[in-house]
Amino acid sequence: MHAYRTHTCGQLRAADVGQTVRLSGWVNRRRDHGGLIFIDLRDHYGITQCVIEPDCAAFSTVDAARSEWVLTLTGKVVARTPDTVNRDLPSGEIELRIETAAVQGQAQELPMPVFGDHDYPEETRLTYRFLDLRRERLHDNIMLRANIVTSLRRRMIEQGFTEFQTPILTASSPEGARDFLVPSRRYPGQFYALPQAPQQFKQLIMVAGFDRYFQIAPCFRDEDGRADRSPGEFYQLDLEMSFVTQDDVFAAVEPVLAGVFEEFARGKTVTKPPFIRIPFAEAMLKYGTDKPDLRNPIEIVDVSDVFARDDVEFKAFKKKTVRAIPAPGAASQPRSFFDKLNEWARGEGAPGLGYVTFEDEGGNLVGKGPIAKFIPAAAQAELVKASGIQAGDALFFAADKTERAASLAGMARTRLGRELGLIRDDEYKFCWIVDFPMYEWNEDEQKIDFSHNPFSMPQFDRDAFLALDKGDRDTILGLKAWQYDIVCNGYELSSGAIRNHDPDVMLKAFEIAGYAREETEEKFKGMLNAFRYGAPPHGGTAPGIDRIVMLLAGEENLREVTMFPMTQSAQDLLMNAPAPANPKQLKELHLRVVYPEK
RNA sequence: GGGGGCGUAGCUCAGUUGGUUAGAGUGUCGGCCUGUCACGCCGAAGGUCGCGGGUUCGAGCCCCGUCGCUCCCGCCA
Numbered sequence: 001m002h003a004y005r006t007h008t009c010g011q012l013r014a015a016d017v018g019q020t021v022r023l024s025g026w027v028n029r030r031r032d033h034g035g036l037i038f039i040d041l042r043d044h045y046g047i048t049q050c051v052i053e054p055d056c057a058a059f060s061t062v063d064a065a066r067s068e069w070v071l072t073l074t075g076k077v078v079a080r081t082p083d084t085v086n087r088d089l090p091s092g093e094i095e096l097r098i099e100t101a102a103v104q105g106q107a108q109e110l111p112m113p114v115f116g117d118h119d120y121p122e123e124t125r126l127t128y129r130f131l132d133l134r135r136e137r138l139h140d141n142i143m144l145r146a147n148i149v150t151s152l153r154r155r156m157i158e159q160g161f162t163e164f165q166t167p168i169l170t171a172s173s174p175e176g177a178r179d180f181l182v183p184s185r186r187y188p189g190q191f192y193a194l195p196q197a198p199q200q201f202k203q204l205i206m207v208a209g210f211d212r213y214f215q216i217a218p219c220f221r222d223e224d225g226r227a228d229r230s231p232g233e234f235y236q237l238d239l240e241m242s243f244v245t246q247d248d249v250f251a252a253v254e255p256v257l258a259g260v261f262e263e264f265a266r267g268k269t270v271t272k273p274p275f276i277r278i279p280f281a282e283a284m285l286k287y288g289t290d291k292p293d294l295r296n297p298i299e300i301v302d303v304s305d306v307f308a309r310d311d312v313e314f315k316a317f318k319k320k321t322v323r324a325i326p327a328p329g330a331a332s333q334p335r336s337f338f339d340k341l342n343e344w345a346r347g348e349g350a351p352g353l354g355y356v357t358f359e360d361e362g363g364n365l366v367g368k369g370p371i372a373k374f375i376p377a378a379a380q381a382e383l384v385k386a387s388g389i390q391a392g393d394a395l396f397f398a399a400d401k402t403e404r405a406a407s408l409a410g411m412a413r414t415r416l417g418r419e420l421g422l423i424r425d426d427e428y429k430f431c432w433i434v435d436f437p438m439y440e441w442n443e444d445e446q447k448i449d450f451s452h453n454p455f456s457m458p459q460f461d462r463d464a465f466l467a468l469d470k471g472d473r474d475t476i477l478g479l480k481a482w483q484y485d486i487v488c489n490g491y492e493l494s495s496g497a498i499r500n501h502d503p504d505v506m507l508k509a510f511e512i513a514g515y516a517r518e519e520t521e522e523k524f525k526g527m528l529n530a531f532r533y534g535a536p537p538h539g540g541t542a543p544g545i546d547r548i549v550m551l552l553a554g555e556e557n558l559r560e561v562t563m564f565p566m567t568q569s570a571q572d573l574l575m576n577a578p579a580p581a582n583p584k585q586l587k588e589l590h591l592r593v594v595y596p597e598k
Numbered sequence: 599g600g601g602g603g604c605g606u607a608g609c610u611c612a613g614u615u616g617g618u619u620a621g622a623g624u625g626u627c628g629g630c631c632u633g634u635c636a637c638g639c640c641g642a643a644g645g646u647c648g649c650g651g652g653u654u655c656g657a658g659c660c661c662c663g664u665c666g667c668u669c670c671c672g673c674c675a
Contacts, residue, residue, distance in 0.1 A: 033638090034631040049635070067625085084633055092635090109608055109626055116636075118610065118624090123667050176675035196675080223674045224599095347602095348671095453675050495675090568668065 010046020058101035070105035166201035177221035188590035194220035240540030288410020293490030296417035323409035330394035331357035360391035456481035456497035496541020
């Protein structure tokens, strides 16, 4: 007989009755009836009830065992009597009658019980992650993650992509997030950087002629965390293809994502390809964000013109961008509902959130509420027409400079959707956001910045682009890029582009963003050089693995789908990182620590 | 870097207007219990009320500071 087990704890059934078997696992639960002890033995595969009576030689061993001790139990599989069958347990028709018992590992009093589905503070869960990972919810989430990754790999390989590894120790990149730096021992004062993404490598792989690349790639960015953004590191399904247009990339990615979501959606509906494409500008108008949750039926409309009318006397909205957010059925909400939203808007830095409710009076929709009296019937009729609202609905207004009005309207849309219960939670709704602006105006530094990915190809004639100069500011800020995001249920799942593979256009693109040609040459030497020896047109994208798993697991926090996450403040409480380096290490690396003052 | 929430027994939490000895559940330990599966019953131990300072006759509670976790803003090509 095997030293530890003949079966797993999830394996034994009525058909195994009579066999002598050996199980190993953790004590999930111990029930002591004095003369009779039940042990629920748990391993990765399941739970089997084991029972022992006092006349057995192993009794004292089992009697001493406590929760989470690791035991090896040997004995006969017996059928439970009909009245003691446990229907909730796959192994519930049988139990193991313990004959011998061995303790493989004891457990101290637990800082966090494994049994049960109670919530525990993040700090405890992270410090004792190995215990948390034993618990059903996290254990299942991590297995789901593994299965999703396997499925993604299979789907990519089936589409003719090849997985390549790229370096972890590489060069720092300008633009983008803060880098993690790794000091060089051999070159005093010089540093490697961890890749923010394998961006340049995958483009070099295309130049090298490999045609279709993918990788489950670790990415490192030294930025602060959020619920949907791990601090420090995360994983992407990084992919790149040669000789493709935007449509080709979409056609390659859609079946992979739709497929993997179908596979793991557990009954929820998934958008069928092709996913709809929403231009960035339209998304900002209709949804007030570039990552709209399309499960929310509310669509924002611009009503600046209505409030600009001479017969509308509401001064607060004059000469501003005014966006209207229809709130279906909200007219019947109590006054407190509107007050709460107004208070929330103030908290977001807005002057407030005006509203008009609409009711049917003799076949006409009539506006009610604090600001309705400033809007004459003709203007109200225009609001109704523009927003498509009906009797019993309300219309909220966000008024400000265009960008702020759009953003506030977007947040109000999300909030209203949630509070009015308009968002179905049994759907995964995908869309592409396309036609991102290439550049944006940096108000603080009074300069032009890359809006998103500096490696994207501008949607503009090559010669005309090369001829742009400072005087063409409006043209430059109006430029679109071959740049696209995939959004699902309000989460940005993926960002990608058709790349700029033309060294002249690339130098020009960086020059517009304020980088001297020499600087760009220096920073991107490897890639620019490669582009001068025959570069194919190419493009790709990189769906975030962690967010995909989070969505499919129905979680709202990445730590629930990450095996060993850091805290929001980027500490690893289990391994105790970061930690001071010892003097010998520092000396070898030619480093001296200068602590911040105060 | 900034704002909000939280921090009381191993764990989850309650704790009144600032007032006697800070409670409950769970876990732990001891006793009883042969069919439980959140087993049950009896009993016990267990507290730097995150930390430091202040106000007060008196602080878990009020004030100031600080630390940690978390959510958000900034940041995230």
